[in-house]
Amino acid sequence: MLQTKNCRECSKVRFLLVLLLLGVCGICHALNLSNAYLSPRNSERAVRAKTQFIILHTTEAEAKSSLRKLSRNGEAHYCVDRDGKVYRIVDRRKVAYHCGTSMWSGRRNIDDVSIGIEVVGYHDRALTSAQYAALKELVLLLQKLYAVKDANVMPHAQVAYGTPNRWHRRSHRGRKRCGMGYATPSVRKLLGLKERWLVDPDVKARRLTVGDDFLAKILYAKNADSLLPYRLPGAQPSKKPSIHAKEKVAISPKQAKQVATVAKAVSKVKAIVPKAPTVKEVFIKKGQTAWDVAREAYNAATTIYVFPDGRKVAGDQLADWESLVAGTKVILGDENASPVQTLTAGTHPRALIGDALTAVDTWYIRPTGGRLQGSQLTAKHLQALPPGTKILTGYAMCGPVTSKNLPSKLCPTRWDAPDTYYLFPGKPLQAASAIDMKRVPAGTYIFYKN
Ligand SMILES: [Zn+2]
Incomplete structure (x- = not known):
């Protein structure tokens, strides 16, 4: 009799405990976390003094190679796989190297004041629904932990900048397009973020110039959504009317005008879809420079140029950058580009920096x-x-x-x-x-x- 009573009480307590746990974990129940790729760099990293930003990236490579590289070098705090699984890489309290050369409102080295989340995917393609959902949960959790405001959840492209090179005489925004879509209203809505920056404070203060017009539009233009070169999961198909619809539905002159505007916008998007290095091999098109396709890896030993006549030259061996004709193939290496420039005979450093x-x-x-x-x-x-x-x-x-x-x-x-x-x-x-x-x-x- 006594035993039965005890058991009943036990199960009551157990039931209450489960309820309590569900309540506490209400925010994290959707996150599927894994420690399979914890970085060996964790022990040597310093603890961050403060956390002002959450920086979102796209890996620009597939899951396995990305996770291995991120873990080996301690290059992110988290990585979100295609299925929404979240891998912990670097302890969230410590510094991870994910931003490289970076600045926001005059503050440099954003790594020292930010959490970095890599998402398996590409800057010019949509992520999966599972990734947007997991990212939303993870960002919300971190925002609550560190009191990071919505506007300060930003794509890497927004805070990265490049120092002068042979194509940009001044320090400039546009070194990377990493994660650019996260700045658009439609993606921010999916992530539950209400605010976005409307101007680049470093360009406004003339600390930087605009080095990539297309990126600047994606980051700040009102119509950024319509410029994105992809459709988000669950989004309505293009508003362009089908011939079938045209035949059957009579439309007012006002509607016709709207349709024409949409059609015009669509054709414009097609014309300016970015041609950035999303694959390992890229061809230089008419009017493009090596920087356009390879960015800072343009003179890396791991970047190989294959000229239309079949000649192959490594980035660090090439001297005549004006000879890169359209049709030149650029093979981009796996490793990070070296930020070091080497002076060659007969070149003035001004040409390089x-x-x-x-x-x-x-x-x-x-x-x-x-x-x-x-x-x-x-x-x-x-x-x-x-x-x-x-x-x-x-x-x-x-x-x-x-x-x-x-x-x-x-x-x-x-x-x-x-x-x-x-x-x-x-x-x-x-x-x-x-x-x-x-x-x-x-x-x-x-x-x-x-
Ligand atoms: Zn990035």
Whole structure:
């Protein structure tokens, strides 16, 4: 008798517990989380001091290779697969390297103040319904945890910027189109986000120029939805009337005018569908430059140009950029493009970095190891730079390394980032990924993206 009573009470308690758990987890019940790709970089990453932004990306590659790369380099906090499954990569409290060269309202290094979510897919294709649903849950959860306002949930393309190169004399927005669709009203509605930025504060303040007109329209134009080169899951098919409909339905002159406007908009969209690097091989079209198709990987050793006559040249071996005729095939490598430029014989650095020539955040590293800051150089100095000089733009320097001031202390959030470089005394510049961190000699200087 007593036993029966106990059991009844037990089941009552159990029932209440289940109810309680369901209530607490009401917000996360739809998330399917996995730790299968936790990054080995977690232990070495610094804890973020604050979290102002949630930055959304598109992987521009399929799930398996993306997850492996993100995990290996600790390049995101989460990754959302096609089926909506969410992989944890880097501990949400720590720094992940997902933004690269970035700025918003004058604040640089957005990695230090943001959470990065990668979504398996491409910037110019729709995601799956499962991905939009999972992303909505995840973003909401993180917004509540960190009090991030709707407008500050932004695509990577919106905060990334490029330092000057041979096609852009000034620092510019448009280095990437990563995740651009997340800025449009229709996608934001799907994600439950009510606000969006209407202007680019860095372009407005003239810190940056617009380097990609199409991207600027997607990010800020009122009609951004109609410019998206894809239809969202569940969206109505095109409003263009079928011939069948035309025959059967009589329409008023006002409706006819509306139909004509829509048809005109549709044909316009077709004309400006972006031709960005979504596949590994891209052909240069008439009027396009290497930057248009390869962006910062244009001069990477992993980018191969195949000319119409069959000649193959690696990006870092090519000197005559004006000879890239339409029809040249560009094969894009897997790895991140190197941000380091190399001066070749007979080239003035202005051709490589435009107006960043004498900037405080431009650094010239001689082949023998000496470092020179852009702001200290005269026209004479610039002329005299030897071939093989490495050039970094948008970089800050810290150091020297001593037995007390180790790299992780000097440069806590970027000491082992893929775009961080080390200058050992008397040695050429080396990537952080290429050196043994236990053997960094005293007197070493560290250059990090800022
Ligand atoms: Zn991205």
